[in-house]
Amino acid sequence: MPQFMLSVHHDPAEDERMGAMTPEEMQPIFEAVDAFNTALQADGAWVFAGGLQPIEASTCVDNTGESSIVTDGPFSESKEYLGGFWIIEAADLDTALAWAARGSRACQGKVEVRPFQGE
Amino acid sequence: MSGPASGGASDPVGPEASSATGRELGHGAVELVFREEYGRIVASLTRRFGDLDLAEDAAAEALAVALERWPVDGVPANPGAWLVTTAGNRALDRLRRESRRETKQEAAVMLHDDTPHAPTGPIEDDRLRLIFTCCHPALAPEARVALTLRLLGGLSVAEIAEGFLVPETTMAQRITRAKRKIAAAHIPFRVPAEADLPERLGAVHAVLYLIFNEGYLATSGVSTRDDLAVEAVRLARLLHGLLPDDVETAGLLALLLLTEARRPSRFGSDGALVPLGEQDRGGWHRELIDEGHALVRTCLRVGRPGRYQLLAAINAVHTDAPSGADTAWDQIVQLYDQLVALDPSPVVRLNRAVAVGEVDGPDVALADVERIGLTTYHPWHVVRAELLRRLGRGAEARGSYDAALALIDNPGEVLYLTRRRDQLAGPPAESSSARENPLP
Numbered sequence: 001m002p003q004f005m006l007s008v009h010h011d012p013a014e015d016e017r018m019g020a021m022t023p024e025e026m027q028p029i030f031e032a033v034d035a036f037n038t039a040l041q042a043d044g045a046w047v048f049a050g051g052l053q054p055i056e057a058s059t060c061v062d063n064t065g066e067s068s069i070v071t072d073g074p075f076s077e078s079k080e081y082l083g084g085f086w087i088i089e090a091a092d093l094d095t096a097l098a099w100a101a102r103g104s105r106a107c108q109g110k111v112e113v114r115p116f117q118g119e
Numbered sequence: 120m121s122g123p124a125s126g127g128a129s130d131p132v133g134p135e136a137s138s139a140t141g142r143e144l145g146h147g148a149v150e151l152v153f154r155e156e157y158g159r160i161v162a163s164l165t166r167r168f169g170d171l172d173l174a175e176d177a178a179a180e181a182l183a184v185a186l187e188r189w190p191v192d193g194v195p196a197n198p199g200a201w202l203v204t205t206a207g208n209r210a211l212d213r214l215r216r217e218s219r220r221e222t223k224q225e226a227a228v229m230l231h232d233d234t235p236h237a238p239t240g241p242i243e244d245d246r247l248r249l250i251f252t253c254c255h256p257a258l259a260p261e262a263r264v265a266l267t268l269r270l271l272g273g274l275s276v277a278e279i280a281e282g283f284l285v286p287e288t289t290m291a292q293r294i295t296r297a298k299r300k301i302a303a304a305h306i307p308f309r310v311p312a313e314a315d316l317p318e319r320l321g322a323v324h325a326v327l328y329l330i331f332n333e334g335y336l337a338t339s340g341v342s343t344r345d346d347l348a349v350e351a352v353r354l355a356r357l358l359h360g361l362l363p364d365d366v367e368t369a370g371l372l373a374l375l376l377l378t379e380a381r382r383p384s385r386f387g388s389d390g391a392l393v394p395l396g397e398q399d400r401g402g403w404h405r406e407l408i409d410e411g412h413a414l415v416r417t418c419l420r421v422g423r424p425g426r427y428q429l430l431a432a433i434n435a436v437h438t439d440a441p442s443g444a445d446t447a448w449d450q451i452v453q454l455y456d457q458l459v460a461l462d463p464s465p466v467v468r469l470n471r472a473v474a475v476g477e478v479d480g481p482d483v484a485l486a487d488v489e490r491i492g493l494t495t496y497h498p499w500h501v502v503r504a505e506l507l508r509r510l511g512r513g514a515e516a517r518g519s520y521d522a523a524l525a526l527i528d529n530p531g532e533v534l535y536l537t538r539r540r541d542q543l544a545g546p547p548a549e550s551s552s553a554r555e556n557p558l559p
Contacts, residue, residue: 002305092307093257094315115304 001089003047003116004096008109010055010083032106040088045099051084083109087116149189153182156199157273158357160206162245165252165308171270171298173210181206246271247361248308250354254323255306262297263326269294271357272350282347283333320362324371324427327355331375335382336529345382352379366421370428373414377434380407385531392535396443408438429458448477465493473502481509497526501536513543 040046055074062069074081086103090096096113104111157178164174181202195201253266261283268274268282280290300306311319334347355372362368384398393399415435418428433454440446455471468491476484485506493499504519520540527533 004305090305092305092309093255094307094309094311096305097257113304 001091002096002118003087003089004093005085005087005112005114005116006096006100006103007085007112007114008083008103008107009080009112011110012079029106029108036103036106037086039102040086040099045088045090047087047089049084049086052082055081145190146186149186150182152194152198153185153202154273156202158246158249158271159199160203161270162249163203164206164210165249166245167207168210168214169308171301173213174206175270177206177210177213178202180209184209244361246357247310250323250358250361251311251319252301252306252308254319254326255301256319256322257304257306258297258300260326260329262293262300263322264329265290265293266297267326267354268330268347268350271354274346274350278346282344320365320367323358324367327351327358327371327375328427330354331378335378336532348375348379348382351375366418366423367425367427369414370418370425370431373411373418373431374427374434376407376411376414377431377438380404380411380438390531390534391538392529392531394535395437396446398443400442403438411435411438424457424461426458426461429454429461433458446477448474452478465491466496466498469493469496469499469502476502476506476509481506485510494522495526497523500526504539508543516540517543 037046037049040049058074060071060073060075062071084107086099088096088099090099093113093115096115100111100113160178160181161171161174164177165171168174184205185198185202189195249271250267253270254263258266264283265279268279269276274282276291276294277287279294280287283290285293310316328351331348331351334344334349334351352372352375355368355375359365359368359372380403381395381398383404384400384402385393387393411431412435415428415431418424418431424432433451436447436450436454451474452471455467455474458467459471469488472484472487472491475487485503488499488503488506491499500519500523504516504523507513507516507519517540520536520543524533524536524540527536
């Protein structure tokens with residue numbers, strides 16, 4: 001069955017609003033995401049999922065040249081970065097989009113749906 | 120149909136292919152049948168093989184066979200079935216020849232949905248599946264339009280490119296990219312689940328309406344692109360045939376018919392646009408109007424008005440009036456009130472203001488128009504110009520015609536608006552609207 005990545009991108013424009021949220025305010029979001037994860041598992045759609053540490057924790061490795069170069073920071077200069085993702089199995093895009101709609105509601109963020117290559 | 124073991128180019132023979140022998144048959148006639156049947160061929164083969172490119176290639180091969188055989192053997196009794204069978208056999212031949220057969224069959228699994236639908240579910244037809252694939256919301260709107268015209272309408276890439284004034288290579292790329300996304304993203308070839316149907320059908324309606332509008336009043340170059348309007352009507356008719364119980368689809372078809380019916384009177388002999396109120400109503404297509412009115416009556420009986428049904432009803436009021444002066448504008452205002460409740464967009468409110476101008480007078484309508492303030496939309500300036508003109512404010516009207524003209528490139532409309540503006544005497548600086556002003 002085809003696999004899709006449902007990714008949630010961190011938008012720095014949201015930083016202020018998210019930063020101002022209290023743990024009590026965050027709690028319903030965590031619970032909704034938990035419930036969504038449970039639903040994915042119950043349906044057999046779940047493959048893998050995870051939330052990522054903030055972009056400040058990322059390190060780049062480039063071993064395309066003569067020697068491996070390690071640098072601090074993200075690969076891309078883009079202000080938006082990957083915050084977390086689900087990898088799911090779905091029969092087709094419509095099914096994947098329906099999961100994405102539920103995931104977006106749960107985590108209160110935009111979700112990008114991208115198919116994996118076959119084989 | 121011959122079994123897969125028979126091998127070779129296995130085109131259907133027998134009684135269905137042997138009728139009408141010796142009839143004179145030009146390429147044009149064969150191509151007309153082909154175009155009419157194209158959507159059916161591609162849809163049927165896509166369901167069978169799960170591959171749009173294979174379906175299209177096989178359809179083209181079937182056309183080549185028909186062009187060779189029909190003029191000699193005569194047109195088969197059921198040309199559509201003949202083309203579908205021939206194309207199917209050609210596709211099988213091709214799959215056998217190609218070592219990529221397994222890959223192809225895997226592709227088939229990706230796109231094709233085997234799961235049986237509930238018997239009470241939406242009617243199954245391969246073309247209906249194809250419509251929903253072409254108009255999938257995961258595709259860019261311009262790609263949906265192009266795919267629908269290509270795969271269902273059977274228009275050539277060159278024709279579609281011409282219709283939308285883009286280079287043929289651009290249009291070819293657009294279509295190729297969209298087909299690639301359908302395969303890569305696993306956009307399904309099936310009718311959406313009942314719960315998603317209204318929204319997904321809305322996307323299909325939007326595509327057909329867009330095709331029609333571009334045909335009906337082209338954005339630039341020429342005044343109309345009749346083939347696009349005709350194609351939109353044909354596709355709306357097909358959709359209505361596939362979903363006869365969907366009232367919004369009936370409403371859309373009625374709207375297109377009642378608009379298309381007025382085409383013969385929309386432009387004067389000099390090519391200038393003729394406004395609805397001044398059109399020669401004897402020149403309208405009576406049959407299309409009758410068909411549209413019947414559909415509107417059906418919608419009214421069901422009583423679940425949607426956007427297209429209301430627009431169709433408004434057009435039914437217009438086409439019901441023996442003359443522009445006899446139009447039941449109060450009914451039109453009521454229908455627009457319902458439409459505004461569903462869709463309070465500025466364009467809908469602007470159209471409502473036109474009807475208000477006929478019922479409550481130009482001053483009331485002008486106040487509405489000023490509030491709407493759609494300065495980048497040329498009809499807003501035209502409506503404003505006409506209202507200012509009726510109020511005797513010629514210089515301001517002139518300015519509004521100029522503002523409208525600066526935004527458009529449709530020759531018939533430019534000619535009409537220029538003439539309308541020039542009937543107002545004097546340069547815009549002078550207050551010389553007296554001749555236009557009906558007051559002494």
